[in-house]
Amino acid sequence: MKPLPKIALVDDSLYAAQAKVYPREIEGRFARLRTLAMFVLLGVFYVFPWLRWDGRQAVLFDLPARKFYVFGLTFWPQDFFWLAWLLIIAGLSLFFFTALAGRLWCGYACPQTVWTEVFLWIERACEGRRNQRIKLDAAPWNAEKLRRKGTKQLLWVGFAAWTGFTFVGFFTPITDLAREAANFSLSGWEAFWIVFYGFATYGNAGFLREQVCKYMCPYARFQSAMFDKDTLVISYDAARGDPRGARKRSADPKALGLGDCVDCEACVQVCPTGIDIRNGLQIECIACAACIDACDDVMDKMDYARGLIGYTTENRRAGKPLHVLRWRTLIYGGLLALLIGTFVWGIVHRAPLILEVLRDRNALYRRGSDGAIENSYTVKLVNKTEVAQRVRLAVADDSSVQIVDARDITLPAGQVTSVPLTLSAPAGHIQGKQTIKLQARSDDDRMAVVQSAQFFAPKEP
Ligand code: SF4
Ligand code: SF4
Structure with a gap:
């Protein structure tokens, strides 16, 4: 038997230790755009729970009551269809904007990007600019390093806790939450979610940072399916930039x-x-455009034309024309417009009144003293408006079927009201089973809703 070949043992490891990234601060048109997007998004997150509307929190997702309040709108469990619709719109928007201009979401709107930027601001305020931070990390521990690092950690933890508190404030009235927090009387769940969300913010934005984008985010993995040769991406113009090399500002690069x-x-x-964008499009690139600002700044100083790094398409780099409008973007855009239009129409035309009719299960029918056939029901009326309503029930499609003891019903604002109902039909008028339509109409005639119900009667010769 032939001896097995010897396996060479090499000292190489597949594991490469993660080098800490120290992003340098940058100014420029895309940096300004990112800052603007950040202020808008963080403003929405931190300010909205404190706004009031009609005497209550303007944006509140009241899970125990199963009602979502968004300014003047109240969403009931019956409206959760629209929530699913909204998620479809969000998904399709991601497809549309990615096909149009690559990872716009990652660069400008992703919570990971936005909160990492805030944590970086705090880090810069405490530890200084890029070179100072590198030096501080390399320096041995002393009082100054302890002071700077300690202040940063305190501010990070405080900001993360505030973020967790705000998050829970979307689900519990935030003023009550603040009072409970001040009195150390938070419930177990509230305390858990504040700590959990705060910890997630601290871990993702302060500790993991770019690792989330590089290794954990699924979007980075499937984004290429939405790209084509006409998608705007950030890229380095190698034909113009290479061969690279340092030179004096006055030197002629061609020479x-x-x-x-x-x-x-x-x-x-x-x-x-x-990453180094000059190595080509990479999965790690979140399209933040910081490299465009940095390179434009260098080009200005060298008196060269801007755009050595810029938004372009693969086709454009190959000398072909730019095609922003193409089948893919037109289809995504058309579908998106249709979905948004339907969503807005649906929200505006949502029924403010819901009627449900439940049959009495104890008896199919009974005969009244006058020989008429009676059926019993429980009627559930949901008043989705913010004011009390008076409604009247009526049989909409068969005038011979009558409501016994018909009267107006008062529905309190935003409440479900159940009332018993008895319908009566003359003997012999209905044979077996018949579907009838029951209508609830408000006394000002502004709201009306119709619901079907089954009426049973004996088959008589
Ligand atoms: S390569 Fe440029 S656009 Fe991509 S993540 Fe880095 S700085 Fe941002
Ligand atoms: S910033 Fe511009 S000039 Fe400087 S290395 Fe990058 S691509 Fe080259």
């Missing part, structure tokens, strides 16, 4: 055999995921 890239690495230093 030196160089392209426009001065190899300053500013684009790498500002990158929050620590």
